[in-house]
Amino acid sequence: MNTPPPDPSEIGFPMPVPILAARDLTKSYGRGPDRFDALKGVSLTIDRGDSVAIVGKSGSGKSTLMHLLALLDTPDGGTIDVDGTEARSLAGRRLNALRNSMFGFVFQQFFLNPSSSVLENVVLPLKIAGVGAKERRARGMAVLEQLELADKAKNKGANLSGGQKQRVVIARALVNNPQVLFADEPTGNLDTATGRIVEDILFGLNRDHGITLITVTHDHDLAARFARRLFIRDGVLIPTDEEHAA
Amino acid sequence: MKPMDILKTAVTNSFRSKLRTSLTILAIFVGAFTLTITNGLGTGISNYIDTQIAAVGSSNAFTVTKTDTSGTPGSGPQKYDPASRRVAAGGRPGSTALVLAQSDLDAIGRISGITGVSPVTRLSPDYIQWAGHDKYQLSVSPLAGATPQLDAGSGLDEAGSQPQLILPSSYVAPLGFAGEAQAVGQDTVIGITDATGKAHTVTARIAGVQQSALLSAGGAFINKALSTALADAQDTGAPAAAKTTWTAATATFAPSSSRQVQDMKSKLAAAGYTAQTLDDRIGTVRTVINGIIGVLDAFAVIALIAAGFGIVNTLLMSVQERTREIGLMKAMGMGSGSVFALFSTEAAFIGFLGSAIGSAAAIGLGTAVSGALARGPLSDLAGLQILAFAPLSVAAVILLVMAIAFLAGTLPAWRAARQNPIDALRYE
Numbered sequence: 001m002n003t004p005p006p007d008p009s010e011i012g013f014p015m016p017v018p019i020l021a022a023r024d025l026t027k028s029y030g031r032g033p034d035r036f037d038a039l040k041g042v043s044l045t046i047d048r049g050d051s052v053a054i055v056g057k058s059g060s061g062k063s064t065l066m067h068l069l070a071l072l073d074t075p076d077g078g079t080i081d082v083d084g085t086e087a088r089s090l091a092g093r094r095l096n097a098l099r100n101s102m103f104g105f106v107f108q109q110f111f112l113n114p115s116s117s118v119l120e121n122v123v124l125p126l127k128i129a130g131v132g133a134k135e136r137r138a139r140g141m142a143v144l145e146q147l148e149l150a151d152k153a154k155n156k157g158a159n160l161s162g163g164q165k166q167r168v169v170i171a172r173a174l175v176n177n178p179q180v181l182f183a184d185e186p187t188g189n190l191d192t193a194t195g196r197i198v199e200d201i202l203f204g205l206n207r208d209h210g211i212t213l214i215t216v217t218h219d220h221d222l223a224a225r226f227a228r229r230l231f232i233r234d235g236v237l238i239p240t241d242e243e244h245a246a
Numbered sequence: 247m248k249p250m251d252i253l254k255t256a257v258t259n260s261f262r263s264k265l266r267t268s269l270t271i272l273a274i275f276v277g278a279f280t281l282t283i284t285n286g287l288g289t290g291i292s293n294y295i296d297t298q299i300a301a302v303g304s305s306n307a308f309t310v311t312k313t314d315t316s317g318t319p320g321s322g323p324q325k326y327d328p329a330s331r332r333v334a335a336g337g338r339p340g341s342t343a344l345v346l347a348q349s350d351l352d353a354i355g356r357i358s359g360i361t362g363v364s365p366v367t368r369l370s371p372d373y374i375q376w377a378g379h380d381k382y383q384l385s386v387s388p389l390a391g392a393t394p395q396l397d398a399g400s401g402l403d404e405a406g407s408q409p410q411l412i413l414p415s416s417y418v419a420p421l422g423f424a425g426e427a428q429a430v431g432q433d434t435v436i437g438i439t440d441a442t443g444k445a446h447t448v449t450a451r452i453a454g455v456q457q458s459a460l461l462s463a464g465g466a467f468i469n470k471a472l473s474t475a476l477a478d479a480q481d482t483g484a485p486a487a488a489k490t491t492w493t494a495a496t497a498t499f500a501p502s503s504s505r506q507v508q509d510m511k512s513k514l515a516a517a518g519y520t521a522q523t524l525d526d527r528i529g530t531v532r533t534v535i536n537g538i539i540g541v542l543d544a545f546a547v548i549a550l551i552a553a554g555f556g557i558v559n560t561l562l563m564s565v566q567e568r569t570r571e572i573g574l575m576k577a578m579g580m581g582s583g584s585v586f587a588l589f590s591t592e593a594a595f596i597g598f599l600g601s602a603i604g605s606a607a608a609i610g611l612g613t614a615v616s617g618a619l620a621r622g623p624l625s626d627l628a629g630l631q632i633l634a635f636a637p638l639s640v641a642a643v644i645l646l647v648m649a650i651a652f653l654a655g656t657l658p659a660w661r662a663a664r665q666n667p668i669d670a671l672r673y674e
Contacts, residue, residue, distance in 0.1 A: 072577055073668045093581060100579025111574045115262055127255070128580045130248045 017084040018045040019180060019212055020069055024078035027064050038064040040235040041078070048179070051206045051213040053223040056232035063184065065232060066216045070103055070182050071095060083179075100129050104173030104211075106202075108185035110165045114158035118149065118168050121157050125176045143171045147201065163194035170201055174211075181205065183215040187222060199225065247584045256591035260599075263564070267596060270553070270560045274600025274647060275607070277550035281643050282608035283633065284542035290616065290634035291535050297395070297629060308497045308521035309366070310354055310514060312344035345491040353517060359499050359510045365492035367477045372437040372445070374466075376429075379422035384436065385465045386411070386476070394467055395629070399430035399454025402469040409450040409472035411436075414465070415458050426455040438476055441484035448475045458626060497521065550647060553600070554654035557593050561658035565589065569665065576667040586663035593655020594648050601647035609635050 027039040038061045046052055046069075056062040067073040068080060071087050080087040082098065090098060104125075112121050123131075123140040131139070144150045147167045152160065160168065166186065173181055186202060187195030203225060206213040215226065223229050231238045247255075260267050346365065355363045373381035394401075394412055402410050413421075413429060423429040429452050436448045450472050468476070499510060507523065514521040565572070572585060616633035624630050 067668050070577070073666075096579040096581045098579070099577070105574075105577055109570075111570055113571060116258075124575065125578045127251050128247050128575060128578050128584070130251075132248075133251075 016048060018081075019048045019050075019083055020044075020046040020214075021081040022069065022078065023080075025065070025068055025075045025080070026077040027061075027068060027073070027075050037235050039068070039075070042232070042235070042237055043078075044230060044237065046212060046214065048212055049206070049210045051203070051227045052215070053226040053229045054214065054216045054232060055218065055220065055223045055229050057218055060232045061235040062216045062218075062232050066182055066184060066214065069214065070105070070180075071099055097129075100125060101176055102179050104176065104178035104181045106166070106169050106173050106181065106183040106186045108188040110169050110189075112157035112160075112165055112168060114156060116157055117153065118155050118157060118160070119144065119153040121168060122172045122175055124172060129176065139175055140171075143175045146174070147171045161194075162190050163197060166190060166194075166198050167201065170198070170205075174205070178211065180212045180214060183213070185217055185219070186215060187219065188217075195222075247580060247588075249587075252584065252587050252591055253595075256588055256595055259564070259568075259588070260592045260595050263567075266560055266563065270556045270596055271600040271603065273553035273556040274550070274597060274651065275604040277546055277553045278601035278604030278643060278647050279608045280549055281543065281546035281646070282605045282635070282640060283612055284539055284546055285639050285643060286608065286612050286616075286633035286635045287542070288536070288539040289636050289639060290630075290632045291539075292532065293634050294627075294630045295532055295535070306499050306501050308499070308510070308514070308523055310346075310363075310495045310497050310519045310521045311493065312346055312350065313515065313518050313520045314344050343493050345493055346495055347491055350519070351495055354495060354497050354514065354519060357497075357510060357513050357517065359502065359506060359513075360497045361500055362498045364496050364498075366494040366496055367473065367480075367492065369468075369473065369476045369480060370438070371476060372439055374417070374421065374434050374436050376421045376423070376432060376434045380420065381437070382417065382420055384417075386468050386473075394454075394456040396454040397457050398426040399452065402453050402467060404470050406469070407471050409448060409475050410453040410469040411450045411472055412454045412456045412467040413452050414456050417466075418455060429455055436472075436476065438479045440480055440482035442482070444482070446479035446482065448472065448479055450475075457629070550650050554650050557596060557651050557654035558657055560596070561589060561593055561655055562661070564592070565658050565662045565665075568662075569669070572662050572665050573667040573669065576665065582663040585665075586659045589659035589662045590652055590655040593659065594652045597648040597651020597654075598644065600651075601644040604647075605640050605643055609640065 021044075023043045025039050025042040026037070028035055028037045030036050042061075042065060054062045054065060064073070068075050071080070071082070071090075074088075082102070087095070113124075119137070119140050122144060123136040126136045126139060141150060141153060144153055147170060149164065149167055149171060152164060152168075157165070157168070166189075170186075181202070183202060187198055190198060199222060202213060202215070205211045213226070215222070217223055231240065351363045351365060354360060369386050371384050371386060374384040375381045396412070397415055399412075402412060411434070413434075415426060418426050418429050421429070421434070423432070432452050433449050434452060436450055438446050438448065440446060450468070453469075456467065497514075499507075502510070511521050576582075576585065612633040612635065616631050619632055620630060624632065
């Protein structure tokens with residue numbers, strides 16, 4: 001089940017820079033007796049085009065790890081390199097620009113603005129990036145086209161089914177042509193059939209467009225479809241899926 | 247995020263919760279409405295005072311009196327000075343005024359900048375009559391260089407030898423004229439009694455008819471020729487001393503800056519004279535009105551500050567509601583500055599809406615009320631528009647309200663800006 005990542009040096013390419021590399025990440029919340037160590041020293045590398053599932057139970061630290069990797073939070077200890085650049089050296093504006101252009105996010109809860117149209121929701125990252133209205137529209141429609149949602153472009157976010165909403169979220173994550181797509185329980189709120197469709201879209205993007213896919217889940221069936229699985233428990237990565245084995 | 251996108255998004259966001267935004271706008275509306283009305287009142291009244299001041303006199307003349315120091319309470323009796331003479335004066339019973347003699351006039355004339363000095367003679371004509379109609383009491387205004395606003399006719403000929411007067415419009419019908427146009431150019435007879443009790447008459451021509459105004463108090467403006475003729479008649483048989491002493495003099499000067507005027511005033515003060523321009527004398531009216539307007543403005547600003555707290559409340563609720571959205575936008579790389587700008591722009595926009603609507607309503611209602619008043623209760627005061635709206639002051643009101651709204655928006659905007667995307671996205 002736990003296939004190791006292909007070693008590039010074995011297949012004859014020069015060693016590429018991993019898109020994400022983390023060393024000894026630690027993160028704690030609270031102080032004194034309330035102190036909770038969410039991460040206790042996590043190291044990992046993720047190569048370009050990889051598909052990785054971070055698997056763990058509630059409170060295992062998997063979401064904290066994803067937030068650190070997505071540069072949404074800063075670790076207490078350890079370093080993260082994004083495409084060879086140390087994230088700690090980036091500040092403010094450059095960090096925001098990096099997050100905006102490199103990462104896409106897909107969430108369980110969708111986070112769509114119910115009063116805005118589907119198109120407006122989708123082009124939000126472009127708006128934040130300062131892209132002009134005309135280009136926003138063209139790129140938004142292109143990505144909706146790709147996800148077969150073009151006919152829903154003018155619908156309000158609230159008037160969509162769960163599967164449609166998650167596809168809109170994926171469209172929003174893709175509109176900036178990100179290199180890494182972070183998904184947090186992307187199928188958690190969907191029924192099995194719809195969840196399957198969304199999974200297929202995500203893996204299709206990984207396979208056909210080379211987008212690195214990093215997904216946080218506690219769903220072992222979903223995790224099984226990824227090229228790599230990282231199991232996390234009590235803030236440390238564990239080599240095998242003990243829970244599942246037990 | 248581009249500024250234009252921030253503006254558009256802020257505008258869209260402010261309409262998301264329509265009822266809440268409308269109520270906040272209503273609160274601002276009340277403040278902006280009041281402020282615009284009080285401002286309009288201030289503009290209207292000071293416009294009117296300005297025209298009235300222009301109506302009653304030239305701004306390049308002082309009324310000069312001898313400075314009286316004896317009135318100082320607690321200073322005890324003053325030593326007798328044979329060089330000064332006192333006459334009974336108006337005001338509190340028993341008060342006196344120092345008189346000016348020819349030597350004083352000469353001294354005033356020597357002050358640099360003063361171009362001419364003429365004594366102010368108190369003229370007390372008995373009546374005015376036209377063509378055998380009824381006689382009416384008349385008081386005359388000896389203000390030199392007055393430019394009253396005329397309904398008919400033309401201004402006084404100060405240089406000519408023909409005695410002329412400007413008739414207040416209230417005299418037109420009683421004197422027997424069919425209309426103002428008929429009165430112009432007619433010769434009237436003015437009766438005056440001399441020191442020995444003998445009645446004299448002087449014939450004067452009506453040069454023009456004056457609009458009724460707040461400050462003219464019914465006195466007729468007369469030219470120098472008439473003033474001299476009346477004075478001659480009045481002084482017949484008077485002791486010589488009375489003919490050469492006056493309680494006040496008019497000193498004219500070339501048009502000057504307010505600094506030069508101030509300079510001349512201090513020189514006159516050093517020489518022992520008190521000089522007042524017409525502005526000084528009427529300025530007290532303006533000060534009182536400005537004080538009243540200021541108090542009204544203060545009430546309006548208090549209303550606006552209350553409305554400001556409404557904005558704080560509205561936006562804090564918005565920030566609360568949009569926690570996840572803000573977190574998402576920050577996760578997508580939106581900077582704290584943009585988030586702050588987004589919410590404070592929303593506050594300023596709400597302020598703009600409230601103040602624009604409030605000012606528009608105030609202008610609409612104010613203009614209607616002011617027009618009705620000018621036609622009705624205030625029709626006696628020609629030219630008084632009690633509410634006048636200057637574009638600049640209305641714009642200032644709108645900007646002030648927007649500034650207050652912006653200030654009120656900074657707290658919620660700051661709270662939104664410092665929000666951590668993680669807190670918004672954590673949902674395990």
